[in-house]
Each structure stands twice: as C-alpha cells, then as structure tokens.
Amino acid sequence: MTTFGQVAAAIDERRLWDRHEALARVGATERGGVNRQALSDEEIAAKRVLIGWAGALGLEASTDAIGNLFLRLPGYDPALTPVMTGSHIDSQPTGGKYDGVYGVLAGLEAVEAMRAAGYQPRRAIDIVAWTNEEGSRFAPGMMGSEAFAGVRALETILPVADAAGIRVEAELARLDAAFPDMARRPVGFPVAAYVEAHIEQGPELEAAGHQVGVVTGIQGKKTWKVSVRGEEAHAGTTPRRRRRDALAAAAAMIAALHRAIVDADDVVRFTVGRIQVEPNAPSVVPARADFSIDLRHPDGPTLEGFGAAVESICQANAGPCTVTVTPLVDAAPLTFPSAMQDATRQTAERLGLAPMALASAAGHDARNLHMVCPSAMIFVPCAGGISHNEVEATLPGDLAAGARVLAELLVQLADRA
Amino acid sequence: MTTFGQVAAAIDERRLWDRHEALARVGATERGGVNRQALSDEEIAAKRVLIGWAGALGLEASTDAIGNLFLRLPGYDPALTPVMTGSHIDSQPTGGKYDGVYGVLAGLEAVEAMRAAGYQPRRAIDIVAWTNEEGSRFAPGMMGSEAFAGVRALETILPVADAAGIRVEAELARLDAAFPDMARRPVGFPVAAYVEAHIEQGPELEAAGHQVGVVTGIQGKKTWKVSVRGEEAHAGTTPRRRRRDALAAAAAMIAALHRAIVDADDVVRFTVGRIQVEPNAPSVVPARADFSIDLRHPDGPTLEGFGAAVESICQANAGPCTVTVTPLVDAAPLTFPSAMQDATRQTAERLGLAPMALASAAGHDARNLHMVCPSAMIFVPCAGGISHNEVEATLPGDLAAGARVLAELLVQLADRA
Numbered sequence: 001m002t003t004f005g006q007v008a009a010a011i012d013e014r015r016l017w018d019r020h021e022a023l024a025r026v027g028a029t030e031r032g033g034v035n036r037q038a039l040s041d042e043e044i045a046a047k048r049v050l051i052g053w054a055g056a057l058g059l060e061a062s063t064d065a066i067g068n069l070f071l072r073l074p075g076y077d078p079a080l081t082p083v084m085t086g087s088h089i090d091s092q093p094t095g096g097k098y099d100g101v102y103g104v105l106a107g108l109e110a111v112e113a114m115r116a117a118g119y120q121p122r123r124a125i126d127i128v129a130w131t132n133e134e135g136s137r138f139a140p141g142m143m144g145s146e147a148f149a150g151v152r153a154l155e156t157i158l159p160v161a162d163a164a165g166i167r168v169e170a171e172l173a174r175l176d177a178a179f180p181d182m183a184r185r186p187v188g189f190p191v192a193a194y195v196e197a198h199i200e201q202g203p204e205l206e207a208a209g210h211q212v213g214v215v216t217g218i219q220g221k222k223t224w225k226v227s228v229r230g231e232e233a234h235a236g237t238t239p240r241r242r243r244r245d246a247l248a249a250a251a252a253m254i255a256a257l258h259r260a261i262v263d264a265d266d267v268v269r270f271t272v273g274r275i276q277v278e279p280n281a282p283s284v285v286p287a288r289a290d291f292s293i294d295l296r297h298p299d300g301p302t303l304e305g306f307g308a309a310v311e312s313i314c315q316a317n318a319g320p321c322t323v324t325v326t327p328l329v330d331a332a333p334l335t336f337p338s339a340m341q342d343a344t345r346q347t348a349e350r351l352g353l354a355p356m357a358l359a360s361a362a363g364h365d366a367r368n369l370h371m372v373c374p375s376a377m378i379f380v381p382c383a384g385g386i387s388h389n390e391v392e393a394t395l396p397g398d399l400a401a402g403a404r405v406l407a408e409l410l411v412q413l414a415d416r417a
Numbered sequence: 418m419t420t421f422g423q424v425a426a427a428i429d430e431r432r433l434w435d436r437h438e439a440l441a442r443v444g445a446t447e448r449g450g451v452n453r454q455a456l457s458d459e460e461i462a463a464k465r466v467l468i469g470w471a472g473a474l475g476l477e478a479s480t481d482a483i484g485n486l487f488l489r490l491p492g493y494d495p496a497l498t499p500v501m502t503g504s505h506i507d508s509q510p511t512g513g514k515y516d517g518v519y520g521v522l523a524g525l526e527a528v529e530a531m532r533a534a535g536y537q538p539r540r541a542i543d544i545v546a547w548t549n550e551e552g553s554r555f556a557p558g559m560m561g562s563e564a565f566a567g568v569r570a571l572e573t574i575l576p577v578a579d580a581a582g583i584r585v586e587a588e589l590a591r592l593d594a595a596f597p598d599m600a601r602r603p604v605g606f607p608v609a610a611y612v613e614a615h616i617e618q619g620p621e622l623e624a625a626g627h628q629v630g631v632v633t634g635i636q637g638k639k640t641w642k643v644s645v646r647g648e649e650a651h652a653g654t655t656p657r658r659r660r661r662d663a664l665a666a667a668a669a670m671i672a673a674l675h676r677a678i679v680d681a682d683d684v685v686r687f688t689v690g691r692i693q694v695e696p697n698a699p700s701v702v703p704a705r706a707d708f709s710i711d712l713r714h715p716d717g718p719t720l721e722g723f724g725a726a727v728e729s730i731c732q733a734n735a736g737p738c739t740v741t742v743t744p745l746v747d748a749a750p751l752t753f754p755s756a757m758q759d760a761t762r763q764t765a766e767r768l769g770l771a772p773m774a775l776a777s778a779a780g781h782d783a784r785n786l787h788m789v790c791p792s793a794m795i796f797v798p799c800a801g802g803i804s805h806n807e808v809e810a811t812l813p814g815d816l817a818a819g820a821r822v823l824a825e826l827l828v829q830l831a832d833r834a
Contacts, residue, residue: 093696093698094695094696094701094704135700136699136701140699141700202651202654221653232805232806232807233803234778235690235711236636236638236711236778237619237686239683240683240687241683245688247671251672251675254664254665255669258668262657266656267656268657269653269657270657271699272665273698274697275697276697277692279510281551281805282690283551283558283688283711283805284688285690286689287511294653294699296653361654385654385655387651388698388701388702389650390649
C-alpha cells in the first residue's frame with residue numbers, strides 16, 4: 001500500500017532522461033536521430049538494453065509469437081489480470097529519440113519509482129514494447145498490438161515482406177534466436193487496463209503551455225497501396241501516343257489527390273509518403289509505379305467521404321495505364337472511455353499539473369488495446385510538434401511530469417480488486 | 418584485295434545469331450532480357466566472352482583508362498589510321514539482347530567474313546565496345562565515347578558514383594584487375610572513319626518493310642536532375658499549412674511538365690524515368706524528392722524552346738519547397754556527313770537491299786565519334802519499335818543484312834589510302 005504522491009515523488013527525472021539518451025545510441029543516425037526499424041538488429045540490441053535494466057529491477061521478461069516484449073512486476077494477488085503500460089521501440093528510418101521509446105521508459109521509470117517507494121501492486125504490471133508500430137519497414141504497422149488484440153490474425157502478418165523481400169516470419173525467428181531462453185506467452189491474454197504515455201507529435205500542448213495531455217481519442221485512419229502498371233519503352237524513340245508511362249500517371253494521380261483532399265479548417269491529413277518506380281532509369285519510360293496513401297480525420301463520416309474519392313481520382317488520372325487501389329488500414333476514429341480519461345485527468349490535477357484534453361492525431365497501439373480493455377493515453381509536449389524526424393525533441397521535466405501521472409494512475413489501476 | 422560482295426557473302430547469319438544468344442546468357446533476366454549494367458561483374462564476364470572470340474580470330478585486344486575495349490584486325494599499311502566500328506555491351510537494368518550488342522557483334526562478324534574471304538585491309542579495323550553507353554547505373558551515359566572524343570574530361574567522369582555510392586574509378590580498377598595483361602592505349606587516338614550498326618529502337622523500318630536503314634543524324638537531347646527539398650514531418654499530426662512535402666511538389670512538377678511539353682505531330686520525347694524520395698516511408702511527409710528529365714527533339718530551336726520552359730515549370734510548382742534544376746546532358750541535333758550516308762546507301766543498294774533513310778531518335782556513341790571523324794550509322798529493324806525492354810526482339814535475317822552492309826562499307830573505308 002502507498003499514499004497518493006509517494007510513487008510520483010520517487011520518479012527520477014535524470015534517470016529517465018539518461019535512459020532515452022542510452023537507447024538513442026542504439027541505431028543512432030549522424031544527424032542526431034534514430035534508425036531502429038522493426039525486427040532489425042538495432043531493435044534486438046535495444047531490447048537487450050531494456051531487458052538488462054528490467055532484470056536489475058527483478059522484472060520477468062517474456063515474449064509471444066509476434067515478438068512483443070513484456071517486462072512484468074508481479075502483483076501480490078496472482079489471480080487478478082495485469083495492468084499494462086508501454087508503447088514501442090521501433091522507429092522510422094529517420095526517426096527521433098522519443099516516439100514510442102518514451103512510453104516504454106516511462107513505464108519502466110514508474111516501476112522503478114514503485115520499487116523505490118516500497119510499493120507492491122495488487123495486480124501485476126506489465127511493461128510492453130509492441131512489435132512494429134511504425135510500419136515503415138513492414139506495412140502496415142501496429143502488428144504487435146493488432147495481433148495481441150485479435151484485430152488481425154497472426155497468419156496474415158507472418159508472410160509480410162519488407163522492400164528487400166525479407167518476411168516478418170524470418171525476422172521473428174531471428175529475434176527468438178537472439179533470446180533463446182525467454183519465457184513465451186500466448187498472443188493475447190486478459191488485461192485489466194492499458195495506459196500508454198507518448199510524445200504528442202503535434203504542436204498543441206507546447207503552444208498552450210501544458211506539460212501533460214489527457215488524450216480523448218484517436219483520429220480515424222485509412223491507408224491504401226496504389227499500383228500503376230504501364231509499359232517499359234525507350235525514352236528517345238517511343239512517341240507519346242504509344243507510351244503507357246506509369247510514373248506520368250502516378251504523378252497525375254498524386255497531384256489530383258492533393259488538390260481534391262483539402263478542407264478549410266485544415267483538419268484532414270493526406271500524405272503520399274512512399275513511391276517506388278520500376279525500372280527507375282532516366283532513359284526508360286517507367287513500367288510500374290507503386291505509391292502509398294495515408295488519410296486521417298477525427299470525424300468518421302468526413303473520413304469516409306474523403307476516402308470514397310480516392311479510387312475514382314486514381315482511375316480518372318490513369319491515362320493509358322491500369323491502376324489498382326488496395327485498402328490496407330481502415331481504422332475508425334475512437335474515443336477512450338470517459339472513466340479512464342477522468343482518472344487520468346484527476347491524477348494529473350492531484351499532482352498539481354494542469355492537464356489539457358486533446359485528441360491524438362497520430363495512431364498508437366492504444367487503438368488496439370482499446371478493443372480489449374479500458375485504455376487511456378497520456379501525452380507530453382514535443383518541440384514544434386515535429387516528429388517522425390531526426391530533430392524530434394522534448395524537455396526532461398515534461399517527460400518526468402508525464403511519468404509521474406502514469407505512475408500514480410498505474411498504482412490506482414493495479415490496486416483495484 | 419577483294420571484289421565487292423565477297424566479304425558480304427561470307428557473313429554467317431547463324432553464327433551472328435548464336436553469338437547474340439550466347440552474350441544474352443551473361444546477365445540474363447528471368448523474363449528473357451538482360452541486366453548487364455556498365456562496369457558490373459556481368460559486363461566483365463561478357464567482355465571475357467568477346468575477347469575469347471576475338472582471340473580465336475587473331476585480333477589484338479586493348480583498353481584505355483575509361484575501360485573501352487578495342488579488338489584490332491591489323492591492316493597491311495600500319496602508317497595509316499584505323500577504321501573503327503562497334504557500339505556497347507552494357508544494358509539497361511531490364512534491357513534486351515540487341516541494344517548495343519548488335520553493333521559489336523556485327524563488327525566481329527564483318528571481320529570473321531573478311532578472314533573467311535581471305536581479305537586483309539589496308540587500314541587496321543578496330544572493333545570497339547564503349548564504356549557505359551546506357552547511363553542507367555552511372556549517369557549520364559556515353560562515358561566511354563565522350564572521353565575518347567574529348568567531349569568530356571576523364572577527371573569529371575571518374576568520381577561519378579552509382580546509387581550504392583560506388584565510383585566509376587573504383588569499378589575501372591576492378592575491370593583492370595580482371596584483365597591484368599591487356600595492352601593499354603591512350604584515351605582518344607586518330608581514327609579514319611567510324612561506322613556503328615544498331616537496332617532502330619523505333620518502329621519505322623519494320624512498319625515500312627525495310628531490312629536496313631541509313632541514319633541521317635541523331636536528334637538532340639537535354640537531360641536534367643531536379644532536386645526538391647522540403648521537410649520531414651509526421652503524416653498524422655502535421656497540418657497542411659505547416660507541411661513542406663517534397664513528393665507533393667515533385668508530382669505537381671511532373672504532371673505540369675507532361676501537360677506542357679507536347680506537340681501536335683508527336684515528335685518531342687519527354688520522359689521522367691527516375692524518382693528517388695527520402696525517407697520514402699508511408700507515414701512520413703517526404704523531405705526530399707529527386708527526379709530525372711530526358712527531353713529530345715530532332716530540331717535544334719524546338720528542343721531549345723521546350724528546354725527553356727523546364728526550370729520555370731518546376732519553380733512554379735514548388736509550393737513551399739525549394740527546387741534546383743541541374744542540366745546534365747546538352748547535345749544538339751546532328752547530321753552525319755552526306756558522303757558517309759551516300760557510301761552506306763550505295764553499299765546497301767549494291768547488295769540488293771532497299772535502304773531507308775531515317776533519323777535516329779535515340780542517342781548513340783556515334784554522336785561523339787562524329788566530333789572526331791567521318792561517321793555513319795546502319796539501322797536494322799526492331800520488333801514493334803520496342804527497346805530498353807526485356808522483350809526487345811529482331812530477326813536473324815535482318816541482323817545479317819545489316820552486317821553485310823557494314824562489312825562491305827568497312828572494306829571500302831579500310832582500303833582508302
């Protein structure tokens with residue numbers, strides 16, 4: 001047992017900051033960012049560091065068939081389901097030091113503080129690092145939490161290949177080989193509640209001067225893969241009337257989509273982030289162009305309306321090429337349970353912080369846990385709202401403030417009968 | 418000495434065809450094409466095959482500091498400058514069996530026929546395989562003939578790197594190591610005349626039913642590299658007004674260029690064949706997009722007019738990004754000397770072929786040799802006009818017809834005092 005504030009008082013701002021710096025050295029890029037993509041050697045090395053810290057705390061490490069990593073602080077009533085907290089440690093190819101990592105390290109710091117305060121929870125607390133949240137190497141992302149929550153079947157995830165043709169299944173085998181003695185758990189087990197701490201990845205908290213945000217929900221997201229097929233031809237000889245130029249068609253589609261998917265209040269988020277062209281040679285008319293579409297909006301009907309236009313805009317701009325538009329992700333907007341939002345806000349207020357309520361513009365693993373247990377998210381500010389970028393930055397005091405809210409919220413959730 | 422037609426009669430259609438098949442096995446692709454890019458292991462292996470055939474004929478192999486391969490049939494008057502024929506054996510990444518290769522193998526077959534007919538030329542005949550005509554691995558192409566003709570300084574070619582960062586200089590050292598005993602020649606030496614045989618890579622000969630074309634000249638060509646710079650940002654959180662999306666800008670540029678660079682008679686050739694995006698991840702707003710432009714036209718002023726619009730169209734579509742447009746190739750249209758065209762046409766007519774006069778839409782090494790000696794080109798048909806494609810096809814009889822014209826033309830040029 002503990003009184004409110006004891007665990008929060010044991011949060012060590014310096015340790016939390018130093019651990020971010022230490023993990024950022026695993027996969028560090030020249031420009032101060034991180035390249036630690038899902039199931040890479042760098043991610044394995046980062047897991048080894050995490051497991052080392054957890055081992056020193058006496059936490060039990062375990063994994064499952066999709067490579068999620070669990071670090072458990074046992075509860076004194078083993079008949080009760082655990083409370084879970086965490087996020088992910090994979091990054092974008094040119095990612096920052098905090099996206100995902102903060103949620104895992106804030107969970108670890110909360111447990112460090114519990115230990116320091118002499119607190120043992122009634123329910124076990126699992127700190128989790130979900131597999132492939134980012135989706136940059138293996139698309140789409142959130143594979144670990146989707147499999148855990150039963151949103152997506154494991155069998156459909158294992159064959160997914162990266163750009164080099166390497167399959168998730170093969171990389172999972174490599175991960176298992178790196179940790180041969182780790183305990184195994186089933187993919188998905190009962191959880192009492194889930195709380196995820198994360199940097200905001202947007203500008204609102206910083207602009208409003210709040211250290212902590214209570215997330216009301218997550219905007220909806222739809223993604224597609226667009227495949228344009230034309231015909232290879234010699235750039236010097238083939239007349240325009242005989243060309244089927246896949247990149248010309250793709251460029252017309254992308255330009256038309258950018259013109260069409262706009263709104264006056266600047267709420268819709270439309271991105272074509274990846275394009276791959278074959279043979280991609282300067283003097284050959286391109287035969288193939290594949291590109292990604294990422295569309296998000298917090299309002300369900302508005303998201304559906306924009307989404308419904310995507311295929312017709314692509315078809316209208318295909319010219320002499322053929323185009324197939326394949327939906328990948330279709331996640332409706334969600335609202336976290338009000339009881340979880342209230343508990344988070346009240347915890348922050350009792351700690352003397354002034355929490356701000358805001359929606360998450362980015363997707364998070366909490367989207368999937370929301371399907372299986374009461375879930376909540378805590379945001380901390382992120383400089384300039386810049387994320388998915390090597391210059392991603394936060395303040396040590398803000399990270400610690402979020403960890404204090406997380407720690408006290410976990411105490412309340414873990415002590416429930 | 419020989420009488421007209423004796424050497425042509427010794428051309429062996431089957432041997433010429435079989436050698437195309439044999440070379441096509443070096444770098445063969447699954448779909449029946451060839452991937453034998455400049456200075457690759459595959460090109461080295463193909464050179465080894467060529468040198469083997471040449472050695473059996475008693476030809477002397479030599480090279481120069483840019484890796485051009487020369488196979489010499491000695492003349493009986495060594496004081497005279499040589500006559501040269503050839504083309505290139507590098508290919509596009511998904512190229513065909515005949516582009517370039519035909520010019521080298523037709524030259525070899527002509528010399529085979531000379532030997533079989535008991536003919537020794539007055540002037541030496543050099544069969545050449547020029548380095549990196551295609552420019553798909555190291556851009557721009559025609560490095561070997563440009564260096565030979567003094568169009569481009571060797572020092573500006575050696576540092577050029579491929580997409581993996583490998584420099585021409587390093588690959589040339591590897592080439593030299595593969596043929597340590599080969600004789601060396603200077604980069605550029607006096608040549609009396611140059612004749613290049615090539616597949617048309619366009620549809621005209623086939624459509625008009627001619628086996629042989631006399632090339633009147635080569636259309637002009639301009640190429641650019643366009644570099645668009647924006648800023649990386651999170652696709653889910655960053656509002657449109659704060660985005661600097663390099664791919665959105667590049668797509669707008671490419672679409673606008675395709676709309677602007679058109680003509681009623683369908684003579685202009687405009688191609689964006691390559692695009693490279695960073696970080697090229699589905700949920701990251703792209704920070705960088707580089708693309709290639711290839712523009713060709715047989716009329717100088719028209720080419721200049723279209724070319725002058727390129728930069729302003731890119732700038733007008735840059736939106737919040739910055740763009741730099743860097744010229745790479747600027748080759749004016751050219752006309753081969755009428756005496757060389759006449760000699761080629763008359764040789765074909767005397768052999769009973771009905772030659773067709775036509776311009777070359779594609780660039781060739783003969784563009785550069787034209788700067789240093791009287792030059793000519795012989796075209797043979799190419800099925801459907803399709804080239805730079807794995808399905809590239811020709812007929813054995815057409816290849817042999819072109820080789821007969823080449824052989825008799827070389828005899829005339831080599832016997833001149």
